[in-house]
């Protein structure tokens with residue numbers, strides 16, 4: 468029964484989803500690497516906890532959007548392997564979600580790192 472699924476099964480499926488997506492999706496690996504680099508930079512510049520929390524939220528948003536994009540792509544490929552206007556719409560909208568999250572993340576990062584970087588390079 469679906470409602471009787473154990474928490475351990477839910478976690479196992481989620482971990483499998485992350486591992487499989489990381490193995491097959493290059494963009495997800497790039498976003499994860501970018502997120503790790505941003506976190507290292509935040510620690511280097513000793514950003515306040517509130518800024519680090521905001522960066523973590525943005526990283527989670529981008530990676531979640533990328534995972535959902537992957538899920539939608541796979542589901543569409545399964546349902547509609549041939550060209551279809553609705554398949555195109557679904558995939559384009561999913562890709563747009565990643566793009567929006569990525570653009571906003573870059574803006575947030577610029578706003579948070581601008582001052583610390585100026586202080587470091589201009590003294």
Ligand SMILES: Nc1ncnc2c1ncn2[C@@H]1O[C@H](COP(=O)(O)OP(=O)(O)OP(=O)(O)O)[C@@H](O)[C@H]1O
Nearest residue numbers: 492494540547548549550551552554555558559562
């Ligand atoms: N079945 C389809 N019907 C119509 N258009 C499609 C279909 N499959 C893909 N497309 C179009 O091709 C684009 C790229 O689709 P694709 O599945 O190759 O994903 P992708 O953006 O290359 O992602 P990834 O590189 O992660 O696989 C889609 O955004 C959509 O516009």
